[in-house]
Amino acid sequence: xxxxxxxxxxxxxxxxxxxxxxxxxxxxxxxxxxxxxxxxxxxxxxxxxxxxxxxxxxxxxxxxxxxxxxxxxxxxxxxxxxxxxxxxxxxxxxxxxxxxxxxxxxxxxxxxxxxxxxxxxxxxxxxxxxxxxxxxxxxxxxxxxxxxxxxxxxxxxxxxxxxxxxxxxxxxxxxxxxxxxxxxxxxxxxxxxxxxxxxxxxxxxxxxxxxxxxxxxxxxxxxxxxxxxxxxxxxxxxxxxxxxxxxxxxxxxxxxxxxxxxxxxx
Numbered sequence: 554x555x556x557x558x559x560x561x562x563x564x565x566x567x568x569x570x571x572x573x574x575x576x577x578x579x580x581x582x583x584x585x586x587x588x589x590x591x592x593x594x595x596x597x598x599x600x601x602x603x604x605x606x607x608x609x610x611x612x613x614x615x616x617x618x619x620x621x622x623x624x625x626x627x628x629x630x631x632x633x634x635x636x637x638x639x640x641x642x643x644x645x646x647x648x649x650x651x652x653x654x655x656x657x658x659x660x661x662x663x664x665x666x667x668x669x670x671x672x673x674x675x676x677x678x679x680x681x682x683x684x685x686x687x688x689x690x691x692x693x694x695x696x697x698x699x700x701x702x703x704x705x706x707x708x709x710x711x712x713x714x715x716x717x718x719x720x721x722x723x724x725x726x727x728x729x730x731x732x733x734x735x736x737x738x739x740x741x742x743x744x745x746x747x748x749x750x751x752x753x754x755x756x757x758x759x760x761x762x763x764x765x766x767x768x769x770x771x772x773x774x775x776x777x778x779x780x781x782x783x784x785x786x787x788x789x790x791x792x793x794x795x796x797x798x799x800x801x802x803x804x805x806x807x808x809x810x811x812x813x814x815x816x817x818x819x
Contacts, residue, residue, distance in 0.1 A: 554817045558591040558758070558765040560617075560751050560777060561810065563598055563606060564681075564734070565770035566787050569806050572681070574609060577811045585818065586612050591758055593617060595747050597701075597733035597773055600625050601663050602682040614758075619660065619701045620731065620773055621750030622741050634750070636742045637661075640697035642728050646720065646740050647691050650704050653716050658703040659691065666691075674705040674736075702740040709735045731773035739773060748776030768802070768810050770794070785813055 559582070561567045569575055586592050592612040596603050600618040607616050607627045616627045624634040643659075650657045656674035659666040666689045667675050675686050704720075706713035717738045721730045729741045747769075752762055766783035769775075770790045778784030778798045786795045788804035795801050803809035 554766075554783065556590065556764050556766050556783065557760045558593060558755060559585065559814070560593045560595045560747075560765060560767035560781070562747075562769040562771070562774050562777075563594060563596040563603060565789060565805050566768050566774075567594075567606070567805070567810055574606060575808055575811070577808045579610060581811045581814050581818075582610055582612070585814065586610070591760065593751065593754065595621070595751055595767070595769075595777060597737075597739060597771075598682060599660060599663065599665060599684060600627075602684050605683075615754060617747065617750055617754060619745075620729075620733070620739060620741055621745045621747050622700050624750065624754060634753070635700065636745050637698040637700050638702060638728065638740060638742050642724065642740070643697040643699050643702060645723075646702050646704075649720065649723075650716075651691075653712070655713065655716065656705040657691065658705060659694075659699050660701045660703075661694075661696070661699050673707055677707055678705065700741075703733075704738045704740070705736055707736050713738075731771075731775075733771050733773040746776040747774060748778075748780030751777050752780055766813075768813070770805065785809075 582592055591614045593614050594603055594607055595617040597620045603616050603618050604627050616625050622636055625632050656672055664687050665684050667686045670688050728743050729746050731739050733739055762780055763782040765781040767777045767781045768785045769778050770787040784798040785800040785802050786798045787809050802813040
């Protein structure tokens with residue numbers, strides 16, 4: 554295998570369960586970066602919460618954040634690409650989620666907005682990402698174009714899953730929807746997903762999808778793993794995801810990324 558780029562999801566993939574990059578993963582990625590292989594972080598996380606990991610690795614490439622809705626040159630904090638969800642969709646999703654009583658996260662201009670700072674969902678997401686929530690009434694935005702919306706239910710209840718299916722049916726192909734975690738349902742612009750945006754970013758570097766290996770563990774990684782020639786599902790992925798890709802490696806807690814790369818590079 555000869556490749557020129559590596560695309561990495563964060564949670565459940567590059568990061569261990571305690572949200573760290575293992576020394577084994579870090580060392581091999583730094584070595585490959587020095588060899589001129591481009592390392593891209595491709596995550597559903599916000600740019601702000603993804604940036605420290607790029608800095609830790611010292612990679613010389615952009616961060617693809619919000620499932621592809623925003624691409625940033627992290628060394629310059631310069632937005633290369635952004636495609637928000639339209640106002641009409643944002644308002645409709647807010648209305649439907651509020652009607653069911655589900656927690657809503659809105660993301661705009663690198664801020665994370667919630668209506669209730671004390672909800673379990675807010676506290677959990679803050680702890681998981683290191684982000685600070687901003688309290689704001691969702692009736693009080695001047696601009697309702699959002700980088701991303703997530704609906705959150707820590708219980709991953711049957712009602713929540715039915716609601717996720719309902720949203721997908723209501724909007725169809727007018728928006729992009731995916732679960733990045735069992736408890737987190739994402740709604741974005743229809744022209745955004747990890748695979749589509751990764752392919753665009755690779756082209757700017759003169760790299761084809763046949764020259765890229767990508768790692769992921771969740772449903773929102775599927776487009777990315779099938780867009781490239783070497784799509785790798787983590788050992789902790791669902792059986793459904795594993796069945797749709799060409800390669801499977803060990804789990805995120807057992808250095809699955811490094812093990813796969815060592816097999817082909819060392």
